[in-house]
Amino acid sequence: MATKKKNATTKKKPLANKSKNLHLLKQMMRIRRLEEKAYELYTQEKIRGFLHLYDGEEAVAVGVIENINEEDAIIATYREHGHALVRGVSMDRIMAELYGKVEGCSGGRGGSMHLYDKVTNFMGGSAIVGNGLPMAIGVGFAYKRQKSDAIACCFFGEGAVDEGEFHESLNLASLWDLPVLFVCENNLYSMGMPFELAEAETNLVKKAEAYNVKGSTVDGMDVLGVQETSEKAIHYIRKKQKPYFLECQTYRYRAHSMFDPERYRSKQEVKEWKKKDPITTFTDYLKHEGMLDDDELDQLNNQVMQEVEASVQFAEEGTDEPLEDITKYVYSDSSGGEL
Amino acid sequence: MATKKKNATTKKKPLANKSKNLHLLKQMMRIRRLEEKAYELYTQEKIRGFLHLYDGEEAVAVGVIENINEEDAIIATYREHGHALVRGVSMDRIMAELYGKVEGCSGGRGGSMHLYDKVTNFMGGSAIVGNGLPMAIGVGFAYKRQKSDAIACCFFGEGAVDEGEFHESLNLASLWDLPVLFVCENNLYSMGMPFELAEAETNLVKKAEAYNVKGSTVDGMDVLGVQETSEKAIHYIRKKQKPYFLECQTYRYRAHSMFDPERYRSKQEVKEWKKKDPITTFTDYLKHEGMLDDDELDQLNNQVMQEVEASVQFAEEGTDEPLEDITKYVYSDSSGGEL
Amino acid sequence: MTQITEQTITYRQAVREAMSEALIKDDRVFLMGEDVGRYGGCFNVSEGLLEEFGEERIIDTPLSESGFTGCGIGAAVVGMRPIIEIMTVNFSLLAADQIINTAAILQYMSGGQFNVPVVIRMATGGGKQLGAQHSRSLEGWYAHIPGLKILTPATIDDARGMLWPALEDPDPVLIFENTTLYNSEGILTGNEGEVDIQKAKVRREGNDVSILTYGIGLQKSLKAAEELSKEGIEAEVVDLRVLRPLDNETIFSSVSKTGRAVIVDEGWKSGGISAEISARITEELLYYLDNPVERICGMDVPAPYARHLEQASLPQPETIVKTIKKMGGLHG
Amino acid sequence: MTQITEQTITYRQAVREAMSEALIKDDRVFLMGEDVGRYGGCFNVSEGLLEEFGEERIIDTPLSESGFTGCGIGAAVVGMRPIIEIMTVNFSLLAADQIINTAAILQYMSGGQFNVPVVIRMATGGGKQLGAQHSRSLEGWYAHIPGLKILTPATIDDARGMLWPALEDPDPVLIFENTTLYNSEGILTGNEGEVDIQKAKVRREGNDVSILTYGIGLQKSLKAAEELSKEGIEAEVVDLRVLRPLDNETIFSSVSKTGRAVIVDEGWKSGGISAEISARITEELLYYLDNPVERICGMDVPAPYARHLEQASLPQPETIVKTIKKMGGLHG
Ligand SMILES: Cc1ncc(C[n+]2csc(CCOP(=O)(O)OP(=O)(O)O)c2C)c(N)n1
Numbered sequence A, B: 001m002a003t004k005k006k007n008a009t010t011k012k013k014p015l016a017n018k019s020k021n022l023h024l025l026k027q028m029m030r031i032r033r034l035e036e037k038a039y040e041l042y043t044q045e046k047i048r049g050f051l052h053l054y055d056g057e058e059a060v061a062v063g064v065i066e067n068i069n070e071e072d073a074i075i076a077t078y079r080e081h082g083h084a085l086v087r088g089v090s091m092d093r094i095m096a097e098l099y100g101k102v103e104g105c106s107g108g109r110g111g112s113m114h115l116y117d118k119v120t121n122f123m124g125g126s127a128i129v130g131n132g133l134p135m136a137i138g139v140g141f142a143y144k145r146q147k148s149d150a151i152a153c154c155f156f157g158e159g160a161v162d163e164g165e166f167h168e169s170l171n172l173a174s175l176w177d178l179p180v181l182f183v184c185e186n187n188l189y190s191m192g193m194p195f196e197l198a199e200a201e202t203n204l205v206k207k208a209e210a211y212n213v214k215g216s217t218v219d220g221m222d223v224l225g226v227q228e229t230s231e232k233a234i235h236y237i238r239k240k241q242k243p244y245f246l247e248c249q250t251y252r253y254r255a256h257s258m259f260d261p262e263r264y265r266s267k268q269e270v271k272e273w274k275k276k277d278p279i280t281t282f283t284d285y286l287k288h289e290g291m292l293d294d295d296e297l298d299q300l301n302n303q304v305m306q307e308v309e310a311s312v313q314f315a316e317e318g319t320d321e322p323l324e325d326i327t328k329y330v331y332s333d334s335s336g337g338e339l
Numbered sequence C, D: 001m002t003q004i005t006e007q008t009i010t011y012r013q014a015v016r017e018a019m020s021e022a023l024i025k026d027d028r029v030f031l032m033g034e035d036v037g038r039y040g041g042c043f044n045v046s047e048g049l050l051e052e053f054g055e056e057r058i059i060d061t062p063l064s065e066s067g068f069t070g071c072g073i074g075a076a077v078v079g080m081r082p083i084i085e086i087m088t089v090n091f092s093l094l095a096a097d098q099i100i101n102t103a104a105i106l107q108y109m110s111g112g113q114f115n116v117p118v119v120i121r122m123a124t125g126g127g128k129q130l131g132a133q134h135s136r137s138l139e140g141w142y143a144h145i146p147g148l149k150i151l152t153p154a155t156i157d158d159a160r161g162m163l164w165p166a167l168e169d170p171d172p173v174l175i176f177e178n179t180t181l182y183n184s185e186g187i188l189t190g191n192e193g194e195v196d197i198q199k200a201k202v203r204r205e206g207n208d209v210s211i212l213t214y215g216i217g218l219q220k221s222l223k224a225a226e227e228l229s230k231e232g233i234e235a236e237v238v239d240l241r242v243l244r245p246l247d248n249e250t251i252f253s254s255v256s257k258t259g260r261a262v263i264v265d266e267g268w269k270s271g272g273i274s275a276e277i278s279a280r281i282t283e284e285l286l287y288y289l290d291n292p293v294e295r296i297c298g299m300d301v302p303a304p305y306a307r308h309l310e311q312a313s314l315p316q317p318e319t320i321v322k323t324i325k326k327m328g329g330l331h332g
């Protein structure tokens, strides 16, 4: 099973690049604390609308995006705070966006589900399941035509696999040899729908192969495993100029969004998965390998907590967009009013 | 390869059921002559709109529908004259529909692409590629709930395989164990698009398996092969209450529709395929097996020609729907006018 | 969920009871959609129905809007009475082919042989800071399609009473439930049994101006009417209820009485159903009109997330009041 | 295809030349769609382009409307200038998610960071006995969506000249080509270079009545205008050209001059763009109107196959003439 293999390989490289590992750990911690704070702020009604948190899945975004180059593009979903953050969108601008402020990375227009950042090629933030895949192949198509060796990296949940847009996008990506990494974040549920009740065939790599797309499955709770596998996948994509399908098996700790009675799963199941927590397991591993001691860990924690607090401060001090700008950006010329 | 195997089995049953074989032959001849006449009438502008002919593919509709029971339903495409005919819609009513007359099987409302007949559960005639598949699973779903052992038989071209609706429908049919026969008429082109340039993976059975749907491929020019394979498939569907995917490899002799410069294939290729013509090869086979002599063949030809001529007569004498009925059937209560 | 006293009931409960009644009355009825079962419905509308009616009647689907909507259409054609739930109208864009290329036209195309008695329920509307992809009101847009019937229950009675006649209707019926209404409470008048899905309803009588609205617009319009009343302006509030086919008769009789018409529609203004109503009124009643027909609609912008912007983009009671007071010849 | 003399050219050729010019001028431009290459385009519009520009620029796609339309949208966002061809507007229902949930709103949702300079061409219209699934005119329906720009070239000049400015436009532009126009011939005036995609155009001057139309309606309206002229009624024919954003200025100035407005639209009447135009006119010019605004539109029925029925469901020059002659106060 993929999981074991990965753990094995990770174990095999003991003192490998301490600074890199601490970096990966810190990235996961940044996401976790950001999400915890967002949750808290939502209950205080500072953040509104839908809020989909990423707790438990941090290793996926961190492990994959670690290998993404500056010129590559990322297309994600409504559960994308973590992806934006590790891509390099500042926590300040993310938090300000959750607050709906002009200083937010989408100018307060998007909110939690629609984070965008042109500077880092972070292309959302789409809240229509499956909707991001055609966009991703289009980006890959353009990069190929432009003779750039950039790739499009597309994150989506396993629920998106059932949408027709998944089917059409994988066929086109394969048919046209497009440089696209399809990262399926399989957290076992699409809202309340258990994966095995949604898929007649639960072997997703087999599905990818039905489009002649190479793929593999990795333990999404193991940041090094994800990082190494996606590194290989991305190398393959750039070298062969072909798409790749990567399934990351992970788990969502929290409710799907903030309104979720969670009738569809047991507290026990959640508890079991938390034992595989990507942050605690990796922390233990680093300590065991002598790459991390308690002081260093406290330091990391403090840095992250400070960053979070600062981001709240930043958002609190953010400004509201003036009403007269409401029709701005419906069209580029900002014509508007009676459009 | 499936084709060979099938030929073998067909060869193995020499004097098997002469009357059945002559029936199959006649059904194919009826389609061929109907299509030839439709072509002629189109050039005379008796038939208008789009006209998609089935010449060369007769063995598929005839072989499959031979095994369909009265209570089963058929869902087809815009290339469905043959399917309607062998299903039991009279040639008169089909021809009258092509003429747009009230006596047509769709009352003149549908035309060539939209043949319907409630009595024989012939449910069209959809001209949106892929659009019939969700309908087919719905029919199968209903039959299952109604504890009937009827099945839904869905014909579609290989081009439909690329549409998202194919993906969603096969997953749902498999997930819910629906009694649906998916018949893919692979005639190697979707309009001008060659099959191998449209599919990253050309093994369609492998695609079906990615939904955990059983499938097989058969030589669509061999009526007995199609009949026997689909018989087994339908037996499997009824017994197991599961869907089945049947690829029939065939070829379209004529232009896609009546406006088609045919720049995408060579005359030579068409000629090669005509050597495998389902009617001539089956005729030769029956003669060789001593099941058919020239007199019988002439007789069949005459019967079919008479039926065709009679249908033209019938259509010519058909009546136009009165203008005041134009809003009828927009809604069942025939409210209408300013709707 | 909000507390319910003996006699009051929420819009959400009304929809659930309507489904429960239909499932009991007619075993051809089933509910199919994403998360309608285990999850209890993304707006908690179908809570408990899976437990009550089982997996044969309450069917959770994968994310395949086109697939399961088409499945419901096909099942309807051969004798079932499906209730298809599409979580929100925004996702119905993925099922547009099945709704428009099949459900709306099958009967016409087949010369009357195959009708499609399916009911498709969707949540609609904005105002909850859900952003541009989750906040549309497209019921008026769907009303452009011949062959579809469009219902917009705005009251507890209609939420409770419209489903059954919709299921008995031989044609495809789309029911749009505004998300903001789910928590609204009201008392069942007991008339929900005779709900008519052909006609609009006058919800408040008045002689000075007709406010024509539907869905979430009704509450806002009634609020505005109360305000206006204090200033001596009596507005008649017409709940359209059915956006296709529109009930011209009720609309025209109200406007010919008041001589003034204001249409309140949370959907986008340009090319919306508000334009059709305005056009019909002026075509029919030009010489009765004391003022041009006014339209108070959603602004022509995708929904912004920021609350102050989104609220500014939607019709508000204050706007209705201001607009009507500005109309010529109104005393008060 | 019809014979072409030295100076005349068909609408089909005009579109092809426009694409050819764009492909030469700007190497970010490519044409993508079903059968645009080998087949030469389902209406033979792109014949020869594959041979001329090669497979890198002229891309045949599988049947995957949502996939390749979204592909064009994504490519546009990162610097390409795609021309996406969807064979007919009826199939665009399968791509509605990409067009409406992405192209139309991406720039707004992203706070102005990501604009979508894609051009999507589709054939539209009825009248060819293609039945209910292939004969719709949905350009006015798409015009309800903020963020989209909707062009309807009705002349040879516009067919030739609208594409380039559409490609230079930073926003998503949908171009609707009426299938009946492809064979129409005309002389390129040479003005196609300065085609403006913001404004409507007066195609015929007149003082008695304004006929507001677009696409295939233009020819029918001009024909009607000639008829009326014989009876001393001079109709002004306004070609709307752009359905979103509508050019209010040109519409209002014509109608305020003539005092009478007739809208001719082959699309369905109820909830169509004709209603929006009618509503805007009465909102703006109620007191200038000598008559109610008239709408001559496609009947609210799915397209029947039978020729006599389909023709009866579409606006005809005779209907336009009759309607206008019935208008009060017109001499002649
Ligand atoms: C097309 C569409 N259908 C339904 C929804 C409502 N919805 C939002 S998220 C979600 C679940 C998606 O699950 P998955 O793809 O596994 O992603 P996850 O939330 O688990 O990360 C659903 C059904 C939607 N946003 N878009």
Ligand SMILES: Cc1ncc(C[n+]2csc(CCOP(=O)(O)OP(=O)(O)O)c2C)c(N)n1
Binding pocket: B079, B127, B128, B129, B130, B156, B157, B158, B159, B160, B161, B185, B187, B189, B190, B191, B252, B256, D034, D063, D065, D087, D091, D094
């Ligand atoms: C959704 C959609 N896209 C495009 C078309 C135009 N079109 C009609 S038939 C056809 C080719 C379909 O090929 P295939 O499915 O292989 O069936 P065949 O015609 O070969 O029998 C196309 C592209 C359509 N009718 N529907």
Ligand SMILES: [Mg+2]
Binding pocket: A157, A158, A159, A185, A186, A187, A188, A189, A190, A191
């Ligand atoms: Mg999931």
Ligand SMILES: [Mg+2]
Binding pocket: B157, B158, B159, B185, B186, B187, B188, B189, B190, B191
């Ligand atoms: Mg084919």
